[in-house]
Structure formats: structure tokens, C-alpha cells
Amino acid sequence: MEVMLTVEGLEKSFKDKQALKGISFEVRKGEIMAILGPNGAGKSTTIRNIMGIMYPDNGSITFHNHQGNEIPRNKIGYLPEERGLYKNVKVMDILLYLADLKDYPLDKAKERILMYLKKFDLEGKEKVAIDELSKGMGQKVQFIGSILHEPELLILDEPFSGLDPVSQELFKDEIRSLADKGTAILLSSHQMNLVEEMCDRLFMIQNGQKVIYGTMNDVKTKYANFKCTIHGRNSLAVLENIPQVQRVEQKDDTSILFLDKDVEPNSWLKTLPETVQIHELKINRISLHEIFIDIATNKNLIQEAGDLHA
Known part of the structure; x- marks a missing residue:
């Protein structure tokens, strides 16, 4: 399977705190890859380095043989954990604006916006301002903004947070559909049941270091x-x-x-x-949730297995 994103030996420090300590992983075409860890483990720092919001002290990030400033950001979709749409702007206008930022044809974008609004039960909301939408509706709009330009790599940071069960199913179906069509997906979430259900592989980080890296089947067979x-x-x-x-x-x-x-x-x-x-x-x-709790709280109650638990 083609490798879309390679993170190699990533290191990042803030003053006297080393947030990332030489982490490495890959995200492949058509797979859903989870990046997991407790708060403060280094997930957000990793994602921000991939997105070019900040740059690593050491190590490399390669996307389609491009590194650093040469990475084509218009090929990447990003749903941040901190939602941030302009509240007084209409749904259609904000989505067209986001498409334009990614150099995506606006006539094609408008067609896709109407299609996605219907798919996500937002039909007829294109002229409604963001601040008139419920929290869940606003999250759907931001999700649409992250996939509208047909990204080759999609980074989702806590995409299910605050969604009702019906909306979660809509998101899950769309994420799976995108992966089936070849999109490489890097997903960060604290909802371990959804990660276990959806993801092909996982990378778990604790204190800026790798603790588990492998396919979901390997983790369940060798570790759980x-x-x-x-x-x-x-x-x-x-x-x-x-x-x-x-x-x-x-x-x-x-x-x-x-x-x-x-x-x-x-x-x-x-x-x-x-x-x-x-x-x-x-x-x-043992569930992925229990493995996560064991590592995050340093209980060391679960037997280690091979190099899945470092």
C-alpha cells in the first residue's frame, strides 16, 4: 500500500520541556490510522508539525516526496479539535472561502457543498449564518470544509466530540467511504470504542514517545x-x-x-x-480502552508483548 505521509525521528521542545522524542510512523493510502495518547502526550504537537503550524527541531515530515515548506497543503484536509468558523458568515460563503484557500474550483465546490449539506441533513441551510446553527450542525459544516477539496490526506482531531449517535454514524460512514476511495486518514480521538471499530492501524504516544505501533489486529492479538x-x-x-x-x-x-x-x-x-x-x-x-487506560495511568497491569509496547 502506497505511503502518503512519513514522520521520521520527530523531535520538538518548548523551553525546557521536550514534547516529542524522536517519534516515527507512516500513514498509507486508503487506510485509517489512529494517533492516540492522553492529554499532553504530544498528539497535537505532532499534528501541528504535520500541518506546518510549527516546525520540528529535528526529524522530517514527508508528503508525496515533499518536505517542510514544500509540502502542498492544498492536498491536505484538517479538522482541528478547536472548532473555529466565522460565526456571522453564511454556511455557503464560509465553505466557498475554505475551498478557495485550497485552490479548489469554486463552481465544483458549490456543487459538492450542496451535495454534502443534503448528506449531512443540512439541506436548505446554505444561507444560514454559522451562529444560528446548533453545535452539532456547526461541527458538520466544519467537517464538510475539511473534505470539500478532495484531500489526499485527511487529519481529523477529535471529530466525534459533542456529536449525537446519529451524527456519529454519519461521520463514520463518510470517513470509511473516503478511505475506501483512497484518502489517507490520520485520526485522533479519545473515544476508544470508535477507534477500535474504525481504524486499521494505530500509533499510541505517551510522554512524547511511542508506546504502541501496529495494526489493530496485531495489537489485539499480541497485546490484549x-x-x-x-x-x-x-x-x-x-x-x-x-x-x-x-x-x-x-x-x-x-x-x-x-x-x-x-x-x-x-x-x-x-x-x-x-x-x-x-x-x-x-x-x-481486553479492549483498546483498557489498554489506553493502563498506559496513560502507568499502571503496567497488562502484560507487554514484543515491540508493540515500548
Whole structure:
């Protein structure tokens, strides 16, 4: 798969704080790549360097064999976390203005604007001022502005924040459609369930350094151990003594048993004592949300696996 964006050895410092410490990753054509990390990890600094809002102290950013000031920004779409449309400007006017900034033909832009307004349930809103729209509607307009010029690389910073479930589905469908058509997408979000559902690969950063980098399948297979959730009143001591149980978390009548790496679930179930009370039982892999919390809080409760966890 063709590499659209390469970030290599990126370093950036602000006074005496080093925000980025030599991070490297790629974004490929037609894939959705997640960049994850807790607040202050370096995600926004990375995105701002890619966008040319600031420049790295060391390292390189390459897009279509162009670097630095030579990167064609009109080929990149960007939805920032901090929304910022001119409030007293009409929807059509602001979107045409954004298209013009990207050197996109305005007659074609107008056709695409009307198409997207209909797709995002904003039909008839082209003459409405931004400040007359709800927060969700305004976010849809800004999203349209980021994709209107048919970018080859699309950077989305918290695109689902503040959206209702119906609008989230609209965004998800459009993001998938863009990827299917070949757009390279770099997505930053704290909503791990959506990241896990949508993204092909992920790059997780903590304190300016890589901690996980790989495909979603690799992360789930190599890093996310199995856990067993049991509903029933059970003794903590009994559960902790079951073979291949790393630790147990209990709340009321629910117990979560975190299992050793490479447990074979069918065989392990046979080791459960007959005294264990089971009203309901479920075995699945640890979620991306749980991996994120473990790394972000430095709990180190989850087993490391290969070079996915640095």
C-alpha cells in the first residue's frame, strides 16, 4: 500500500520541556490510522508539525516526496479539535472561502457543498449564518470544509466530540467511504470504542514517545490478553487461586478475571471450580480502552508483548 505521509525521528521542545522524542510512523493510502495518547502526550504537537503550524527541531515530515515548506497543503484536509468558523458568515460563503484557500474550483465546490449539506441533513441551510446553527450542525459544516477539496490526506482531531449517535454514524460512514476511495486518514480521538471499530492501524504516544505501533489486529492479538467476566457472588480468594489468573477485580456480584498471555479459553474454562457461582459468564479480549487506560495511568497491569509496547 502506497505511503502518503512519513514522520521520521520527530523531535520538538518548548523551553525546557521536550514534547516529542524522536517519534516515527507512516500513514498509507486508503487506510485509517489512529494517533492516540492522553492529554499532553504530544498528539497535537505532532499534528501541528504535520500541518506546518510549527516546525520540528529535528526529524522530517514527508508528503508525496515533499518536505517542510514544500509540502502542498492544498492536498491536505484538517479538522482541528478547536472548532473555529466565522460565526456571522453564511454556511455557503464560509465553505466557498475554505475551498478557495485550497485552490479548489469554486463552481465544483458549490456543487459538492450542496451535495454534502443534503448528506449531512443540512439541506436548505446554505444561507444560514454559522451562529444560528446548533453545535452539532456547526461541527458538520466544519467537517464538510475539511473534505470539500478532495484531500489526499485527511487529519481529523477529535471529530466525534459533542456529536449525537446519529451524527456519529454519519461521520463514520463518510470517513470509511473516503478511505475506501483512497484518502489517507490520520485520526485522533479519545473515544476508544470508535477507534477500535474504525481504524486499521494505530500509533499510541505517551510522554512524547511511542508506546504502541501496529495494526489493530496485531495489537489485539499480541497485546490484549483475554479476560473473563463472571456475574455471581464469589470469594475473591477462590477466584485468585484459579490457574492462569493474573488478577481479579470485583464490584458487587461481578468479578473480572484477567488471564495470562496465551490462555486457551476452552481449556481454561475446564479449570473453574464447581463451587464458582455463575449466573452469567463472558470471555473476550481486553479492549483498546483498557489498554489506553493502563498506559496513560502507568499502571503496567497488562502484560507487554514484543515491540508493540515500548
